[in-house]
Each structure stands twice: as C-alpha cells, then as structure tokens.
Amino acid sequence: MLTTSEPRAHSVAPDVRRALLLNASREPLCVVSVHRAVALVLQGKAVVLESDGRMLRSERLILPAPAVLCLTRYVHVPYRRVVPPTRRTVLARDAHRCAYCAGPADTVDHVHPRSRGGRHEWTNVVAACARCNHRKADRLLAEIGWQLLVAPVAPVGVGSLAALRPHPSWTAYLAS
Numbered sequence: 001m002l003t004t005s006e007p008r009a010h011s012v013a014p015d016v017r018r019a020l021l022l023n024a025s026r027e028p029l030c031v032v033s034v035h036r037a038v039a040l041v042l043q044g045k046a047v048v049l050e051s052d053g054r055m056l057r058s059e060r061l062i063l064p065a066p067a068v069l070c071l072t073r074y075v076h077v078p079y080r081r082v083v084p085p086t087r088r089t090v091l092a093r094d095a096h097r098c099a100y101c102a103g104p105a106d107t108v109d110h111v112h113p114r115s116r117g118g119r120h121e122w123t124n125v126v127a128a129c130a131r132c133n134h135r136k137a138d139r140l141l142a143e144i145g146w147q148l149l150v151a152p153v154a155p156v157g158v159g160s161l162a163a164l165r166p167h168p169s170w171t172a173y174l175a176s
Contacts, residue, residue, distance in 0.1 A: 019066045020170045021046070024074040028174055037066040046071050050169040067169045085125045093155050099126035099148050106130060111148065113138040122154035 019037040021029045032040075038056060040046035041063065051064035083089070090108045098105040105127035112118030115138045126148065128136070141147065166174055 018167075020068045020167070020173060022049070022068065022070040022173060023077070024071050026070060026173065029071075029075070029077065034065060037069050038063060040071075041066065041069065044072065049173075052167075052169065067167055068173055085120065085122050089155070090122075090125050091127050093122075094127035094150070094152075097127060098129040098132050099150060099152070100128060100132040100136070100146055102149055103129045103132075107133045109133045109136060111141065111152065113140070116140070123152050126150075126152045 017034055018031050019034055021032050021037070021040075023029050034056075037046070037048075041048060046069040048064055048066045048069050050066070050068035052067045054065040056063045056065050085093075085108075087108050091105060094105060096105050097103070099109070099111075107128050107130050109126055109128035109132070110118045110120065111124050111126055114120065118124050136144065136146065
C-alpha cells in the first residue's frame with residue numbers, strides 16, 4: 001500500500017488526485033486517477049514527467065506523485081467525434097454560473113426544450129440555477145422574454161479535457 005508524504009518545504013503542494021496522461025508522441029490523451037497513474041508507472045507502461053512534489057511511499061518503494069505522465073509506447077487513438085455534453089462538463093464550461101441570471105448554477109437546461117424538438121448538443125445546453133430552470137420549464141426564451149447572458153458553444157480542446165480545470169503543471173502539455 002502506498003501512502004503520501006508531503007514535501008519538506010513549508011509550502012504544501014495542492015491535493016492532486018488526478019494526472020494528465022500523454023501519448024508517446026506527447027499529445028494529451030486523458031486524465032487518470034493518481035491510482036491508475038501509479039499502476040501504469042509500476043507496470044512500465046508510463047514514465048512520470050511532472051510531479052507535484054509529494055512522494056508516494058510503500059514498504060519497499062518511494063515514487064514521486066505523478067501530475068503528468070507519458071506512455072512509453074504510442075497508442076493509436078481512433079478519431080472521435082465531438083464529446084457529448086454531460087451535466088459535469090456543461091457546468092464546468094459555464095463556470096457553474098446560470099446562463100439566465102448569472103447566479104450559482106447546479107442544473108442543466110436545454111435552451112430549445114427537448115419536448116419541442118431541441119437536441120442534446122453543446123449549442124443547446126446551458127448551466128442554470130434551479131429557480132430559473134423551473135421558471136423556464138419547457139418554454140422558448142422568446143415566449144417568456146428572456147435572453148441568454150452568454151451563447152452556448154462547444155468547448156475547444158482535447159475531448160473532455162476542455163471542460164476540466166487543469167492542474168498548473170498541465171498547461172505546457174495542453175497548449176498544443
């Protein structure tokens with residue numbers, strides 16, 4: 001069993017429970033848990049490129065806690081169409097702010113309601129507070145005189161990575 005030890009410096013590293021996984025060509029593939037990252041390193045399938053400063057310790061092994069790791073062999077990734085929106089990714093894209101009142105959002109709303117033929121796609125889904133979502137119900141914005149504060153767009157980036165808040169050590173690898 002691996003345990004975490006903090007760095008000896010006075011500043012404590014942020015709690016990182018995920019790591020960015022890069023292909024052997026250094027292109028971002030996905031975000032994995034630190035547990036999965038350690039398993040990949042121990043199996044010899046990946047190497048740690050960036051650490052958050054913490055050390056993972058077991059009875060016989062000391063390993064830097066991975067923040068960014070790279071596969072040792074190239075993995076062919078088939079072309080994927082746009083990642084569909086989920087509650088988590090829509091809320092992250094909209095910074096947990098309601099598209100109608102700018103208050104804290106905790107639900108997702110279809111601008112053009114699905115009951116009226118609206119599609120479940122990035123340009124039709126926004127974050128909304130429960131109050132606005134309930135008041136809008138299945139009506140069109142024009143019917144109730146509302147306007148969107150920000151037009152919904154599909155996130156640009158590497159699949160679902162675009163909607164995540166990246167760790168500061170990931171920025172150099174996500175810039176491509």
